Amino acid sequence: MRHEKAMQLLADYAVGRLKGRAKIALEQHISECPICERELKALQQTEKLLRGVGLVRPSDPKLMLTRIRSATTQTARVSSRVWQWRTFWSYLWKPAIGFALLALVVAATLSIWRQPPDHPDLSVSYEQYHRLVSWSNPLGNWFEAGLSVPNTQP
């Protein structure tokens, strides 16, 4: 093992977090390298002193757990609904985007394929050709505007 690599692994080794082959290789390197041996000794002293103070306990962990339980129960109904929607969309967003893109492609294809025919008879106006009521006088032709029923009696 190279010295630089060994120096990187010493911190984990000192707190007992190095396992397997890396640990064996480092131990072999330490036995041959006085610099690493000295560094490891300093690290282990610090680790021993700091670890000696131990972890800290909250004043009443049981009460804390009860509060956590009650807080999570209160929000459970709302969050489960949100969660369900989130889960629903997490599975469906890809198909939904795919479907939307497909619909766009189909619409574009149809619009190109079914182009309206060119104006066949230039002697009649566009409005007349399409049987539309003139925009300038929408009530000019009551029949066309749908406001009058033609008299079909003979």
Next chain:
Amino acid sequence: MTRDELPDSLLVAKAKKGDWSAFEQLFWRYHEKVYTFVWHFLQSRELAEDVTQDTFIKAWESLHSLKSNDAFQAWLHQIARRLCLDALRKRAWETAVSEFTVPADQQTSEDGEGEIEPFLAGVESASSLDPEETVIDNERKRAVHEAIAQLSPPLREVVVLHYLEGLSVDEVAKILGIPVGTVLSRLARAREALRRTLARYLDEIEEGVSK
């Protein structure tokens, strides 16, 4: 295999399905670690209890977003760290407002900021020690905590995570979102600072080892 011995990944998988008792197991496994980290971060017992509680509430609510069940501890610490930063911002804002509105001679420390005595009350005491040894032990613990408290926040958090909680350098880097090299350099700087402050206690340990 009893429930206590179940790996995190299995408990997290059960908790994700809504098994509260699995989550409770995770709470008992990690609450002291989270609390220790948060206490050192905020230097306030009361605030640390609130933030620890909020950390577990947040963890339960967003458990489904945890992708790798094995990474629960690192993820939990990330949540705790974010909440600590929020709490610090809020406290800084409240301090600024109170400094602006309340005269300096009327200001009091309500949240017990910087308290070492109440902190020591929460530290597990070694029952096997005789009274004299207990006094020495408490003195040493107090000195260590004061020395850690004097470190700058970036150095303090790597020391707490690596030395007090025993996390690997990789895990610390993941929690803090910094490169491994930065963690190593911060650890080295922190160790130098601690060595200066705690030289007496380190010598005692060295003597104990050499005997």
